[in-house]
Amino acid sequence: MITKTNAIVLRVAPYSRTSHVVTWLTESAGRVSTVVKGAVRPKSSFLGQYDLGYTCELLFYERARNGLHVAKECSPLEMRSGLRSDWQAFVAASYICDLVLGVALPTHDGQESTYALLGEALDALCERRLEPAVLLNWFELRLLHVLGYAPHLERCVSCGADLAQQKAGFDAAHGGSFCLNCLPQPVARQVVAVGPDTQSVLRRWSSAPSPELLRNMVLNQKQLLALRAVTGTMLAYCLERRPESRDVAVATLGWKQGEM
Numbered sequence: 001m002i003t004k005t006n007a008i009v010l011r012v013a014p015y016s017r018t019s020h021v022v023t024w025l026t027e028s029a030g031r032v033s034t035v036v037k038g039a040v041r042p043k044s045s046f047l048g049q050y051d052l053g054y055t056c057e058l059l060f061y062e063r064a065r066n067g068l069h070v071a072k073e074c075s076p077l078e079m080r081s082g083l084r085s086d087w088q089a090f091v092a093a094s095y096i097c098d099l100v101l102g103v104a105l106p107t108h109d110g111q112e113s114t115y116a117l118l119g120e121a122l123d124a125l126c127e128r129r130l131e132p133a134v135l136l137n138w139f140e141l142r143l144l145h146v147l148g149y150a151p152h153l154e155r156c157v158s159c160g161a162d163l164a165q166q167k168a169g170f171d172a173a174h175g176g177s178f179c180l181n182c183l184p185q186p187v188a189r190q191v192v193a194v195g196p197d198t199q200s201v202l203r204r205w206s207s208a209p210s211p212e213l214l215r216n217m218v219l220n221q222k223q224l225l226a227l228r229a230v231t232g233t234m235l236a237y238c239l240e241r242r243p244e245s246r247d248v249a250v251a252t253l254g255w256k257q258g259e260m
Ligand SMILES: [Zn+2]
Pocket: 156, 157, 158, 159, 160, 161, 178, 179, 180, 181, 182, 183
């Protein structure tokens, strides 16, 4: 059976001397891996048709057995060439593609929002609408929302107290913040201290469906660090792994507080 769908390239890996395995997040079939036979042969029709972060129109033969399908045709719809002339944006794009590779499922259900979010983040990086480090923060928060792991920030997860005006401790293991009266003692290593100002930033960022809305928002260093720590511990808890690409992004972009 042949499937036709739009798809974003998450990873390109060698498969044999002349072939690639390309992993995609598709618009209609979830995460899909395809063999691209003869991909690197000089006369291959696939040459230049796909690369990390491209959105392509993809036709592939579905192979039920080992989950590895066979690419039939592919043509780029959006090459995002800006990513290739801006190494910081490229590092950030590599990280978000790798992150999605780790969380996307090989099924269509619930993946449409991830597909739209990834495309929007890659466009924003390509056009440098925001600093890459800031965009990564936004992307991580939105991805958690899309995956159903939105951190609970407004009320204490134990007693329900409103946290808008008080200090709190965010604990990824509980998926949200505790007021200081309820925070379990001794305080666990992964708990991040968040003040009312940071809480409010987190709430606004969590509900910003587009990175455009963050453009005029000024954050101080303390808020940025808390934000990164909250998403970092939350992702580590949900993914149960530490993507190396996040370390690379942290080191390259001066994106401190790699608590993960
Ligand atoms: Zn409480």
